[in-house]
Amino acid sequence: SGGFDDALFVDDQGHVSEGVTWNTGFIQGGRIVWPQAPMLAGVTQVLIDRGLAGQGLSSQTRPVHMSELAGFDGAFLCNSATPVCPITHIDQATFGNDTAVLDRLNQAWLSQRPQSIAD
Known part of the structure; x- marks a missing residue:
């Protein structure tokens, strides 16, 4: 498959939305940038986002x-299976991923309390 592990959805204007079974975030200093595009809202993305401030990060x-x-x-x-998994390359873009x-992103996710499901 040409050395590619997965697929990232991009619209006809070149805007990123999400992966096949995952959401994506981009790191810019102390800020997480979430793509604004038509996509499925991810629970894990929401949980990470809720915990960012407690880790000194913004979004x-x-x-x-x-x-x-x-x-x-x-x-x-x-x-849900992989709360924070680094992406090393997207096309020619290479990411260092501190x-x-x-x-800190993983801690943002872990800081969210589990919620019980009522019968």
């Missing part, structure tokens, strides 16, 4: 164009 939701990917410090995917920031 922004805005359109993300493929042409700006190389300007991000990192990228990750998130879903492990300390990824750890």
